[in-house]
Amino acid sequence: MAELEQEMKRTGERIRRLERGAISRVQETKQRAAQMRVAGIMSGTSLDGIDVAVVELPAIRTLKFLSVPYPAKIRERLMAVSNAVTHTAEISRLNYEIAELYAKAVKRAGKVDLIGCHGQTIYHEGRRNTLQIGEAAVLAERTGTPVVSNFRARDIAAGGQGAPLVPFVDYKLFRHRSRTRVALNIGGIANITVIPAGARPEDVVAFDTGPGNMAIDALTREYSGGKLSFDRGGKIAASGKLDRALLDDLLADAYYRKRAPKSAGREQYGAEFVARLKQSGGALCDLITTATVLTAATIAKAVTSFVKGPLDLIVSGGGAHNPEIVGHLAAFLPQARVAQSSDFGVDVDAKEAIAFAILAYETWRGRPSNLPSATGARRAVLLGSVTPTRISSQL
Numbered sequence: 001m002a003e004l005e006q007e008m009k010r011t012g013e014r015i016r017r018l019e020r021g022a023i024s025r026v027q028e029t030k031q032r033a034a035q036m037r038v039a040g041i042m043s044g045t046s047l048d049g050i051d052v053a054v055v056e057l058p059a060i061r062t063l064k065f066l067s068v069p070y071p072a073k074i075r076e077r078l079m080a081v082s083n084a085v086t087h088t089a090e091i092s093r094l095n096y097e098i099a100e101l102y103a104k105a106v107k108r109a110g111k112v113d114l115i116g117c118h119g120q121t122i123y124h125e126g127r128r129n130t131l132q133i134g135e136a137a138v139l140a141e142r143t144g145t146p147v148v149s150n151f152r153a154r155d156i157a158a159g160g161q162g163a164p165l166v167p168f169v170d171y172k173l174f175r176h177r178s179r180t181r182v183a184l185n186i187g188g189i190a191n192i193t194v195i196p197a198g199a200r201p202e203d204v205v206a207f208d209t210g211p212g213n214m215a216i217d218a219l220t221r222e223y224s225g226g227k228l229s230f231d232r233g234g235k236i237a238a239s240g241k242l243d244r245a246l247l248d249d250l251l252a253d254a255y256y257r258k259r260a261p262k263s264a265g266r267e268q269y270g271a272e273f274v275a276r277l278k279q280s281g282g283a284l285c286d287l288i289t290t291a292t293v294l295t296a297a298t299i300a301k302a303v304t305s306f307v308k309g310p311l312d313l314i315v316s317g318g319g320a321h322n323p324e325i326v327g328h329l330a331a332f333l334p335q336a337r338v339a340q341s342s343d344f345g346v347d348v349d350a351k352e353a354i355a356f357a358i359l360a361y362e363t364w365r366g367r368p369s370n371l372p373s374a375t376g377a378r379r380a381v382l383l384g385s386v387t388p389t390r391i392s393s394q395l
Helices: 001-036 072-081 086-107 134-144 151-157 166-172 214-223 234-238 244-251 269-277 284-306 323-332 351-364
Strands: 036-043 049-057 061-069 113-123 130-131 147-149 181-186 189-195 207-213 311-316 334-342 383-389
Touching: 036 086, 036 351, 049 086, 049 284, 049 351, 072 086, 072 113, 086 113, 086 130, 086 134, 086 244, 113 134, 113 151, 113 351, 134 147, 134 383, 147 351, 151 244, 166 181, 166 189, 166 351, 181 284, 189 284, 207 214, 207 284, 214 234, 214 269, 214 284, 234 284, 234 323, 269 284, 284 323, 311 323, 323 334
Parallel strands: 036 113, 113 147, 181 311, 311 334
Antiparallel strands: 036 049, 049 061, 113 130, 147 383, 181 189, 189 207
16 A cells, blocks of 8 residues: 555656646747847937837847938938928828838848837827828838837827827836936937836826927038038037027927926927027027027926936937037936936937837737826827738737
8 A cells, every 4th residue: 555655646746747847838938939029110300210129029138229321312301291281192102112211221130020110200299190101011011020000199099199108118127116217318309207216107207308409400400511410429519609598588488387298399399490599690509509408408397397306317319429418417407317228238329219129019919008197198008000911910
C-alpha cells in the first residue's frame, strides 16, 4: 500500500510539472503574439517633414528613428491648404501624394507589423471637427502592412478636443510616485501634460499652451530670404531686442486665460498671427526675439496655473534644441528641474512618432487610449480607423 501511495504521489507531481510547463508555453505564446514592431508616423504643424519611429511593443523599446523633410513644393502646397481658402481638388491630390511619401519613409525604416499614422493636419477645431490627410489605404497597399489612422476623430465624436492625444503616452513614460512631472513638447504648437506625483490616469491634465515654433519659423524664413527654415540654436532671437509692449499685448489674448481642456493650431498661430506681429513695425530679428519669449512665457504661465511647487519639466520637440526658449523657461520657472526627454531614454525629436506607434498598438489590441481628463471627452474611446491588409487580420 505504501509503494502504491508513493507511485501515486510521483505520478501527481509529474502531472503538475506537465501542467506548469503547458501553462508556461501558453503564456510565452501569448506574449510572443502580443509583441509587435510598430512604426509611428508623425508630421506636425510645423510642416517640416515626416518622422518615423519603429517601436517594439509592449516593451516600448525604440528600434529606429528617421526624419524625412518634405520636398519644398509639397511643403508649399500643404501650407496653401492649411487653414486657407483652397480647392477640394488640391486637398484630394495631396491626400494621396503625401501617403506615397509616408510609405517610402516607412520602407526606409524596415519591416514592421503595424503602422500608426497621425497624418498631416490641415484644419483643427477642437470639439467640432478636425482633418488630417494622408490616405491610409495607399499606405497599407504600398507597405503590405495594416494601418491605424484618423486618431483624433473619435475623441471629437465623444465630445473631446481631439487633442492632445500624446498625454496617454506621457503618463506611461514619465509618471513618478513622488515627483510632479510636466511633459512639454514644443513643436509648431507647444503642449504640456501635467502628471502629479502618484497620479492616476484621471488626474492627468494636458492642453496646448499656445505657440511653439510655428511663428518663429515663419519669421525666420522671411528674415533669411528662405535660406533658413528655423532659428538654429536660437541665434537670431539672441541677436534681437524684446518688444515688451508687443509681448504684453500678445499675452492679453483670451486663449491663455481659457480653462483646459483646450487645443490650438495653425488657425490661431499661422499666417494671420505672423501678420499681426509684423503690424507692430518691428525689425524681423526683434519679432523673432519677441515670439521666442512669447513661447516660453505662455508655457510657463500654463505650468504655474496647475503646479505651484517643485516639478520636473521634461522637454521634447524641435524647441528643445533652441537654447533661447529653454533658457527663458528656466528663468520663468525657477522651481522646475528642466530636463530633456532624452534624459529619460526618449529621443526629443522622436517622442511624438513613438507616441503614435503606442496609440496604434493600443487600438490594435482593442484598448481605448485617449485620456478624457486631457481632451474633455465624455469617456475613454478606441482611437483611429484600422485599414487591414488581409481579410484574416483581426483586432
